[in-house]
Amino acid sequence: MLDTLEELKTKALGELKNLNDRSGIEAWRVGYLGRKGALTKILRSLPELAIEERREAGSAANKLKALLEESLTNKQESLKKADIERIMGESRIDVSLPGYPVRLGRLHPTTQILRETSAIFASMGFEVVEGPEVETDYYNFEALNIPRGHPARDMWDTLWVDYTDEKGERPMLMRTHTSPMQIRFMERRRPPIRVIMPGKVYRYEAIDATHESMFYQIEGLAVDKGITMAHLKGTLYEYARRLFGQDRRVRFRCDYFPFVEPGVEMAIDCFICKGEGCRVCKNEGWIEILGAGMVHPDVLRRVDCDPEIYTGFAFGMGLERIPMLKYGIDDIRLFYSNDLRFLEQF
Numbered sequence: 001m002l003d004t005l006e007e008l009k010t011k012a013l014g015e016l017k018n019l020n021d022r023s024g025i026e027a028w029r030v031g032y033l034g035r036k037g038a039l040t041k042i043l044r045s046l047p048e049l050a051i052e053e054r055r056e057a058g059s060a061a062n063k064l065k066a067l068l069e070e071s072l073t074n075k076q077e078s079l080k081k082a083d084i085e086r087i088m089g090e091s092r093i094d095v096s097l098p099g100y101p102v103r104l105g106r107l108h109p110t111t112q113i114l115r116e117t118s119a120i121f122a123s124m125g126f127e128v129v130e131g132p133e134v135e136t137d138y139y140n141f142e143a144l145n146i147p148r149g150h151p152a153r154d155m156w157d158t159l160w161v162d163y164t165d166e167k168g169e170r171p172m173l174m175r176t177h178t179s180p181m182q183i184r185f186m187e188r189r190r191p192p193i194r195v196i197m198p199g200k201v202y203r204y205e206a207i208d209a210t211h212e213s214m215f216y217q218i219e220g221l222a223v224d225k226g227i228t229m230a231h232l233k234g235t236l237y238e239y240a241r242r243l244f245g246q247d248r249r250v251r252f253r254c255d256y257f258p259f260v261e262p263g264v265e266m267a268i269d270c271f272i273c274k275g276e277g278c279r280v281c282k283n284e285g286w287i288e289i290l291g292a293g294m295v296h297p298d299v300l301r302r303v304d305c306d307p308e309i310y311t312g313f314a315f316g317m318g319l320e321r322i323p324m325l326k327y328g329i330d331d332i333r334l335f336y337s338n339d340l341r342f343l344e345q346f
């Protein structure tokens with residue numbers, strides 16, 4: 001019996017040594033240690049042996065069982081380790097390498113200027129309010145002294161919303177300026193009023209270096225007792241100085257807008273040619289950035305505000321023109337064409 005056990009040991013360990021796959025190892029286990037395995041059979045036959053032989057053979061068989069079980073565990077462990085090494089080698093994971101840097105986004109130049117502008121006006125006591133981009137004819141034109149058929153409608157090439165009301169008219173449009181917010185705000189609030197109202201506006205426009213069909217405006221409105229043109233000029237001078245520095249020149253000239261009287265336009269000297277004339281300023285030396293004026297008495301009356309008691313100023317500024325001036329950007333089309341080479345400079 002001892003010889004049989006010795007033979008079994010040599011055979012089993014020899015076979016196990018050459019095995020390299022899980023199914024082979026499992027077959028080996030079943031063959032030697034399973035319910036009908038070779039060693040199990042020997043262990044079961046021990047009671048048939050004579051008492052002397054049984055003791056010796058029993059001890060040897062149990063030792064062999066322990067040896068085979070331990071060898072099996074070792075083999076399984078080394079196989080697992082080899083598997084891990086193979087996977088690590090294949091996918092080349094080096095956990096000690098630093099990770100990829102996270103690319104941080106940044107604020108769009110329009111957003112940056114909008115925030116800077118809002119902060120400057122806020123420091124002068126103006127609040128910030130937003131309004132709808134799809135407007136009615138009433139707020140965009142009628143309430144601003146521009147009735148149907150008025151030639152001033154030609155100043156704003158309008159994108160109309162494809163909607164017809166019961167009277168067969170098209171009353172909805174994409175707002176062409178932020179001025180409708182003057183009416184919306186004054187309908188709800190009594191003077192004293194100091195507010196800026198930024199947002200997108202839309203025009204059916206021939207696009208060039210300084211004209212887009214979608215751009216931002218900031219509307220400003222101040223209504224109170226005793227507001228004069230001097231307040232308008234002082235406020236806008238202060239804004240220009242804070243944003244562009246003391247040496248920038250500012251020009252006010254008479255202009256016409258039906259909802260202000262008198263009306264002006266404000267321009268800043270061209271940053272490219274320093275006033276000598278170039279493509280960007282269309283050889284004028286100046287770039288117009290806003291329209292402004294004293295709120296028309298009829299506009300005040302329309303919102304139940306007595307023009308004998310209250311006066312006010314309003315302005316509407318093209319927002320993209322501000323970073324163009326500040327950073328020397330010579331084409332407005334760069335703002336919304338999503339070119340990272342441009343956007344990453346801000």
Ligand code: FA5
Pocket residue numbers: 176177178179203205210211212213215217257260263288289290291292293314315316317318319320321332
């Ligand atoms: C208006 O839109 C008036 N609502 C401004 C106003 C408000 C006047 C309050 C009086 C009182 P205008 O069409 O000129 O005005 O536009 C105002 C500014 O928007 C311009 O000075 C210019 O800076 C900018 N702007 C106009 N058209 C474009 C365009 N196509 N692309 C980019 N900016 C533009």
